[in-house]
Amino acid sequence: MKNTPVTIKAIAATLNVSISTVSRALRDMPEVRAETRAAVQRLAAELDYQPNQLAKNLLYSRTRTIGVLMPNLSYHFYTAMLASIEEAALAAGYSLLVCQSNESHEREIINIQNLLRGQVEGFLLSVARDSTDYEHIARLTRRNFPLVLFDRYADEINASKVIIDDKGAAYRATEHLIEQGCRRIGFLAGPPNLLISNQRLLGYRAALVQYGLPLNDAYMLHCDLTPEDARTQTNRLMNLPAPPMACLWLATALPTPPCSR
């Protein structure tokens, strides 16, 4: 059960050298006689010695672990992000402590606590749908704790952010539809308390205004990111007396719709 009973001390004892010599030999330090080093390394290999990372962690106060907090991994967007994050982390010799908030504010708080307890060196996080206040995150930034937000963010949070130009992108997408000849364009936005929803909505509205099209509230619906609600809201749009000729979705935030083919 015990993972690694074989310690540096044990090696030192059987070889009749000191602990520090073993430590040095194992790390190929120059000031160690070749024969001694060889002997130590041979025995270490034989015993399948594994340095105790826990001890090193304490000594260096480092864990080489990054906490990742995702709203929901059933959105393919986040899964794809996770794959990339993992690749970069692996290349840098880091591991990932991964949690999902399931879009819940409370879960987000609990998870942050939990990750902190696991002594992550920093956080990557995308805020949950149901998070409205950000005190739990502010606590991190006040401590100057390494933190990067991605995709979903909030102006109140003073941290590095990896985001897109939500407003501009929505503007250009809307513009494209207008240029294709669409005059009635629907917009299925994400939850109203998510900043990216509103930014995109702004872009959409700006484009309509710019092109002299009417702003019709019936064409702008919010969706709470569940497949059910996505369906409900879509139906509401399509059942309008004059249904939209095209519709923009907050695609990255929507769960992959069940595929019926």
Next chain:
Amino acid sequence: MKNTPVTIKAIAATLNVSISTVSRALRDMPEVRAETRAAVQRLAAELDYQPNQLAKNLLYSRTRTIGVLMPNLSYHFYTAMLASIEEAALAAGYSLLVCQSNESHEREIINIQNLLRGQVEGFLLSVARDSTDYEHIARLTRRNFPLVLFDRYADEINASKVIIDDKGAAYRATEHLIEQGCRRIGFLAGPPNLLISNQRLLGYRAALVQYGLPLNDAYMLHCDLTPEDARTQTNRLMNLPAPPMACLWLATALPTPPCSR
């Protein structure tokens, strides 16, 4: 930058008590005078004292962390599993170190190394598509390292397994199609070196035999789990002179097909 400069020792110093008293007070041990405990706890709260988990880890040789190795999180099946695993882990006070092998044998080996280094207390893993030998996993079981396989397994691996009756399920599914009147049934199996692929294939074949239907090799294709190959193999089936009237997929292992609606 330093996460927790405030240690138990610092508190002890400012309060003029011993380190152990602080330790005891903080953990609500009975043998501490009420006033002392109150004073300690007040100061600790004020300073936002956080016990150094690294030190505890070393002391107890425990990390409360479980390693999870998934073939690929873009398969919705694994994402769903991860959500459940996480829930159970959280409830038990554990964190998850998550890795993806991306179906690669080498990545699987590297990830196991990596997770071990992160000092996980045990593993949950589903073998990668490209893993043919299992020496890297045997190394774990030989050490008696806590390990549970799920979904994908191998007979050579001597560990607890959370799996389904692949053969029986495929048998019943095939039987169902036969009862619906299908006489030509296709079977799109997973990669040949995945045991679950073969188990399901066995069930399919057994059902055909049982019902006196011919075994036609042209109806049994392997698919390497990429969307591209899934499409290719499906086309091969459908372009047969007498294409199958129905087809069984190794659904859990296939990536969610891009949804075009």
Next chain:
DNA sequence: CTGTTAGCGCATTCAC
């Protein structure tokens, strides 16, 4: 009720 000591496994001074 409280303080002192020892030790988790390792790296790192500082001596010799």
Next chain:
DNA sequence: GTGAATGCGCTAACAG
């Protein structure tokens, strides 16, 4: 070249 001693932060005997 090598060894003895110190400490990372904390808990657990063992005294008082």
